[in-house]
Amino acid sequence: MRNPLAVGGPAPRIGAYVHPTWIGAATRGVELVAMDALFSVKDKAVVVTGGSRGIGLMIARGFVEAGARVYISARKADACAAAAAELSAGGTCTPVPGDVGTEAGCRELAEEMARREERLHVLVNNAGTNWGAPLAEYPDAAFDKVFAVNVKGAFHLTRLMLPLLERAASDDDPARVINIGSIDGLQAPMLETYAYSSSKAAVHHLTRVLAQQLAARRITVNAIAPGPFESKMMHETLQRFGDQIRASCPLGRIGRPEDVAGTAIYLASRAGAYLTGAVIPVDGGISTRHG
Numbered sequence: 001m002r003n004p005l006a007v008g009g010p011a012p013r014i015g016a017y018v019h020p021t022w023i024g025a026a027t028r029g030v031e032l033v034a035m036d037a038l039f040s041v042k043d044k045a046v047v048v049t050g051g052s053r054g055i056g057l058m059i060a061r062g063f064v065e066a067g068a069r070v071y072i073s074a075r076k077a078d079a080c081a082a083a084a085a086e087l088s089a090g091g092t093c094t095p096v097p098g099d100v101g102t103e104a105g106c107r108e109l110a111e112e113m114a115r116r117e118e119r120l121h122v123l124v125n126n127a128g129t130n131w132g133a134p135l136a137e138y139p140d141a142a143f144d145k146v147f148a149v150n151v152k153g154a155f156h157l158t159r160l161m162l163p164l165l166e167r168a169a170s171d172d173d174p175a176r177v178i179n180i181g182s183i184d185g186l187q188a189p190m191l192e193t194y195a196y197s198s199s200k201a202a203v204h205h206l207t208r209v210l211a212q213q214l215a216a217r218r219i220t221v222n223a224i225a226p227g228p229f230e231s232k233m234m235h236e237t238l239q240r241f242g243d244q245i246r247a248s249c250p251l252g253r254i255g256r257p258e259d260v261a262g263t264a265i266y267l268a269s270r271a272g273a274y275l276t277g278a279v280i281p282v283d284g285g286i287s288t289r290h291g
Contacts, residue, residue: 039269042067045117045168046268049073049100049157050127052083054231055180055260059124062261064091073109073127075099100127100153110160119168122268123161125154126180130196138194146195151202154179158210169218176268179207179223183283186225191237204279211277220276222267227283229255250285
C-alpha cells in the first residue's frame with residue numbers, strides 16, 4: 001500500500017504530531033503543527049485588563065514569561081506601571097492604564113493600542129469589581145458599578161478592539177478573546193455578592209453569544225471561570241472560610257498562578273485554536289459538587 005503522504009502536498013515537518021486520521025488533511029495541504037510549537041504564544045501581542053494584580057497579574061506574568069508582548073491595563077496608573085516594571089524582568093510588558101468601566105474609557109484604550117500595535121492576537125477581559133452587602137441593604141448602585149465593569153467593559157472593549165483582532169486572525173490561528181468569569185457565575189456563592197455573581201453569569205453567556213458572532217471573522221471567544229485564588233478580592237473570603245473552601249475542593253487546595261495562566265496560554269495557542277464558546281472552570285473540581 002502506498003503512503004498517502006506521498007500523494008500531493010508536503011510531508012509533515014519533523015516533530016509534527018501525526019495521527020493516522022489526519023493523513024488525508026495533510027495531503028490537502030493543511031499545516032500540521034510541531035508539538036514544540038503547539039502551545040507557543042511567543043511574539044503574540046496580548047492585552048490583559050486588570051493586569052496589575054490578582055488573577056490578571058497571574059495571567060499577564062504567564063504570557064510575559066512565555067515570550068508574548070504583553071500590555072497590562074488598570075485604572076490606577078501608578079499600580080499599572082509598577083506591575084509592568086516587575087513583569088518586565090521576565091520579558092516584555094508595557095503599562096497602558098485605562099478605565100474599562102465606561103465606554104469612553106474602553107475607546108481610549110483601544111485607540112492607544114492601535115497606536116502601539118498593528119494587530120492584536122489576544123484580548124483578556126479580566127478587569128472586574130465586586131460588591132457585598134446584606135440583601136435588605138443591597139444598593140442599586142452596586143449593580144450599576146459591577147455590571148459596568150464586568151459585563152459592559154468586556155463587551156465594549158471587545159467590540160472596539162475588533163479591527164486589531166481581525167488583522168491578527170488567520171484560519172489556522174484565530175485571534176482570541178478570553179473573558180474571565182467565575183465559578184460564582186456557575187453556582188450560588190457563599191457570600192451576599194448579588195451583582196458580582198449575576199455579572200459573571202452574564203459574562204459566561206456573553207462569551208457564547210460573541211463566539212457565535214465572531215467565528216466567521218476568525219476570532220474565538222472563550223471564558224475561564226476561576227475558583228478560589230489568592231487575590232485582593234478573595235483575601236477576606238479566604239481568611240474567613242479558607243479551611244472550608246479547601247475542604248469543599250476535590251483537589252484539596254486553592255488555585256495557584258500557573259493553573260489560571262496555563263489555561264489562558266492554552267486558549268491563546270494553536271492548541272486552543274478549535275475551541276470557541278467554552279466556559280472552562282479552573283476550580284479544582286469545586287463546581288462539580290454544586291449547581
